[in-house]
Amino acid sequence: MILEFTVIAIATRWSAIQRLWLAVYQRTTDFQMTVGGLFAALVLGYFLGCIPYLILDLVRPSSARAAKVQKQWYPDARALSRCFLSLFFLFFGVMLPLIAFSYPVFRWVGVRREPPLPRADEVVLHVLTCFVIEDFGNYWIHRWLHTPWxxxxxxxxxxQWNTPFSLAATDAHPLEVILLGIPTIAGPVLLSSHLLTTLIWMMLRQYEAIDIHSGYEFRWNLNAYLPFYGGTEHHDYHHYLYSGNYASIFTYCDEVYGTNLAYKQRKQVKSR
Ligand SMILES: [Zn+2]
Ligand SMILES: [Zn+2]
Structure with missing residues (x-):
């Protein structure tokens, strides 16, 4: 839901985004804009993405109940505040220092902020490639994280949350946040993407993580139109049974490597 709205907003506001970019470019240093921009993209992507789902979890309207994948549990105030504190530590204690220390790497590989800004079609191509790279890397690291030790x-x-909810999307051990950060930044690093493209990618990746952890499978979710996109139920199943469906975005890795067999069986049983 959030993902579609954001893509439409970016597409219709492209020239306004370019004007805003130039204004910020003229008033900041390279370090401020790169580090501040990347951190802002992570925070904004995450918390803006969470807002509609948090409202649904707190208000619990009967119209949204049919879309809730695991209907027996909703996050209460205690779960939400515990998760929020954990995220506060992860964003400011782990992600911000990580981005600041990675700044020389971004410069070295050619992630630049200078004009000319990339064309919209180049941004789309880079972001789509980033989704594929992230999904593949995430699949293997996530699968590795399921080895016993x-x-x-x-x-x-x-x-710890076997019924996922939006705010819990990034709630993870600091080492996991760092490990899974690798496939996230691998795309812009390998492609030497413009900083603007990198920020858009980071925001969309955050939104995507929120979407699959939201706990709500609406009929307008992206996987209703793109059969190779995992979506909420796909990842919800992973939290419910602690195994299978390791991919973060698409379904093809789990299909090719046979880690979705139990999920497919369960879906068949449910549909009968
Ligand atoms: Zn897992
Ligand atoms: Zn998860």
Whole structure:
């Protein structure tokens, strides 16, 4: 839901975004704009993406109940505040320093902020490629995190919520946040994307993580139109049973490597 709205907003406001970019470019240093921009994209993408789902979780309208994948549990104020505190630590204590220390790498590989700004079609191509790179890297790292030692010491943190909700999308052990950050930044680094493209990618990736953890499978969700897009139920199943469906975005890795067999069986049983 959020993902579609954002893509439409970016497409219709492209020239306004370019004007805003030039204004910020003239008033900031390279470090401020790169580090501040990347952090702002992560925070904005995350919390703006959460707002509609948080409202649904708190108000619990009967019209949205049919779309809730696991209907037996909604996050209460205690769960939300615990998760929020954890996120505060992760965003300011882990992600911000990580971005600041990675700044020389971004410069070195050619992630630049200078005009000319990329054309819209180049941005779209880079962002789509980033989705593919992220999905593949995330699949293998996530699957590796499910080996016994790594699960017990690192990945258990993300699985403390077996009924996912939007705010819990990035709630994970600091080492997991760093590990899964690698496929996220791999795309812009490999493609030497413009900083503007990188910010758009980061925001969309955050929105995508929120979408699949939202707990709501609406009929207008992206996977209703794109059968190779995982979506909420796909990842919800992973939290429910702690295994299978390791991919973050698409379904093809789980299909090719056979890690969705139990999920497919369960769906068949449910549809009967
Ligand atoms: Zn997992
Ligand atoms: Zn998850």
């Amino acid at each position: 790594l699960y017990r010491h690192i990945h258990y943190w993300h699985h």
